[in-house]
Amino acid sequence: MSDVPPELARLRSSIDNIDAALVHLLAERFKCTQQVGELKATAGMPPADPAREERQITRLRGLADESGLDPEFAEKFINFVIAEVIHHHVSIAKG
Numbered sequence: 294m295s296d297v298p299p300e301l302a303r304l305r306s307s308i309d310n311i312d313a314a315l316v317h318l319l320a321e322r323f324k325c326t327q328q329v330g331e332l333k334a335t336a337g338m339p340p341a342d343p344a345r346e347e348r349q350i351t352r353l354r355g356l357a358d359e360s361g362l363d364p365e366f367a368e369k370f371i372n373f374v375i376a377e378v379i380h381h382h383v384s385i386a387k388g
Contacts, residue, residue: 340382
């Protein structure tokens, strides 16, 4: 690794730190959505909420645009997360 330029090593270290933060943030998000799934199941609510999901997609596309991130990428990412959350909520509802 001694042949790696210092600037590249610094950037890679930053990327590693950001990746770790993303994993921790996703874990926290899924802890919250797990509780949402339990509340929905108890209340007899459906696992998916298309209106909320659409609002979230629109909001995150706007945030992505403001941040210089491709809104299409942000939408693909949140759609992946939403699909996983719904899958969990379906499982919770089934018991």
